[in-house]
Amino acid sequence: MEIEWGYIAEWANLLLRWLHIIAGIAWIGASFYFIALDNSLEPPADGNPRVRGEQWSIHGGGFYYKRKYVGAPEALPAKLHWFKWEAYWTWISGFALFVLIYWGQAGTYLVDPRVLDMPAWLAILLSAAMILGGWVAYDRLCRSRFGEDEAKLLAAGAAMLVAVTLLATHLFSGRGAFILVGVMTGTIMVANVAMVIIPGQRKMVAAMEKGEAPDPRYGLWGKQRSVHNTYLTLPVLFLMISPHYPMLTQHRYNWLALLLIALAGALVRQFFVLRHSGRSNWALPAGGAVAVALLFVLVAPRPDARFAGVEAPPFAEVQALVAAHCASCHAARPSFEGIASPPKGVVLEAPADLRRHAAAMRVQIETEAMPPGNLTDMTDTQRAQIIAWIRAGARVQ
Template sequence: MIDLALEWLNLVLRWMHLIFGIAWIGSSFFFVWLDNSLRKGIDQQPGVLGQAWLIHGGGFYFTEKYSVAPPQLPKELHWFKYESYFTWLSGFFLLGALYYVGADLYLIDAKVLPMGRWEAISLSVASLVLGWVIYDRLCKSPLGKNDAALAVVGFVLLVAAAWGYTQVFSARAAYLHVGALIGTIMTANVAHNIIPNQRKAVAQMLAGQVPDPSYGKQAKQRSLHNNYLTLPVLFAMISNHYPVTYGHPYGWVILAVVMIIGGLVRHFFNLKNQGRGTRYEFLAVAFLLVVGLVFFSQWDPRHKALAGGATLEDAQKIVAARCVACHAARPTFDGIAEAPKGVMLETPEQMRRFAALINQQAVRSEAMPPGNATEITDEERAILGAWIAAGAKLD
């Protein structure tokens, strides 16, 4: 019953995280597009930075942006913050429900670094807090005045974090933690910089003062960072379904290239919406990098071809010892209520049916078993690969 309840908790939290994330990213993309699409109007009032006309749902909309603030505050002012807060909260609870509750299975990989449950959880939480503190200090340092230099240093630190996570957590957890780190930085930007600066500007207006333009400039910088981080964080969050990424021995390199791809794509759209030309070369480079990742992911120095063939009996012994505890009609592994993805491997016919998944998850990558919980060896992976390469024959 507890295992089933945890499965439902995982589902509900994932659903909530997706809903809140759509709301946050949707509003973020819209406002960045709106900001980039503002144009000077012949009839705009003094203090107005730009205007934009929009049509949606059968209606026309007219929007103006002030360079600092309007002459007086309207009676009703809409704030956009809870989408971000609830996205992070639902994501953190999802992280806890899956990776903290199931730390021995999903978070810890003894082959990478043996450690206790609470040691791993503490390291996880501390890394998210430390990551935000380092980033925030960089933005407030003299380096923060140079956007290009700050972007380069920030990218290097994120890649270093990606590599570091692979040295302490399971490969799957490492990728997810990069996403959690980026998501924490993005939400903390909203909670500790963007919204507070907006509140300061509003407070100055209520006091009859002219708002300090530096508040808007700081908030704008953090908002732009969030814009460029959106695509990489989405990739990191969905990557746990694709072991070809996190399961590669140099998965952190793949993630680093994905960050570059995401930045190039966002930069293309930002420039286009600003009216600075349609720079297809950014998309071309991004496409070539994706093609490069396809070829790079094929290379895995860990796995060598097995000399000689492998029989069904050889493969079945390994599957029975290393896989069936989870992949069965009635799993016996603690914390597993039903066979993951409905994949059952109790019979030769089932093994053959799911041979491609076995090859993807346990041979070409080391995604399965999670955290190598059943201690499958490299030789056993090679035997499974040889049986599949020979056609996954049942005789």
């Protein structure tokens, strides 16, 4: 048995993605839970001044009673549960997956010569600089005087997101740019846990062990970063699934699409945060719906002048085009370097394959998501011919 690198990479992809989703669900689940808990606390029944609030709940057939302290409790409990490995493993698995796909095959996934032609090493370097730079800039911002005023910080953070999105979408392939903004934001979220929240909590616990009162600033800083993470969660989740939607990632105004979706996600999250504390502001999800509706109109397919006025060629010609431009990857045994099995199981060889996948092919060809980075140099006329053939009913004889 001869095992190729492409086959191993496929397994690494599968296992990392699986782990990433499991860890991500655990992390985001815990984080949503604590925010909901925080926002639904009631004043303590026993009037204990050290207790900020308490909550009774029922779940999985059991009753739970939780209290949140102002600062710290009278004494440290023997066992204290920490929440950090969910976040760390989400990042470790996610970053490894990013490296495997977007750096391992930068020429296919990260670079798009129609956006900007650059060598793979430069794309890797630039994307690494953006991931690191994003955290450094955000962290500086929070620690600057902007950090003391939530409204100013929000404005500065939003400006940063706009700048980063414009930069990424003008440097990299559509899907590469979306994932990169997602990786950058996800890195900020995990770094908030690893560099601010957990170290602060460690210092609080250490002070208590020495019998001193912990500095309440650590609690406040931790809370600030944790709130930021809340608003970033839904946008990041969308960015992680965005490669499935070339209608957005490949669009001419993909940067605007990214920003509108991020806005919708943050508004919806804000709605839930308020709702947990008993207030419902329906203007928020309405705003999110408007953002999505704008996007719906923005990316709606319009007759594309580039692909108009072309007659459907005979099937044999279509088959030859697909063989030349798609089948190096989309074959039962792909010949393209680094592709071990037909991507997404899409084989485009026999006439029946072309007929079956016609609708999906049209989306991929029209949005120019395929061939990735136009690796096989398809011309607009060739795209137009295949599209015309599909429009005319994708007949195979």
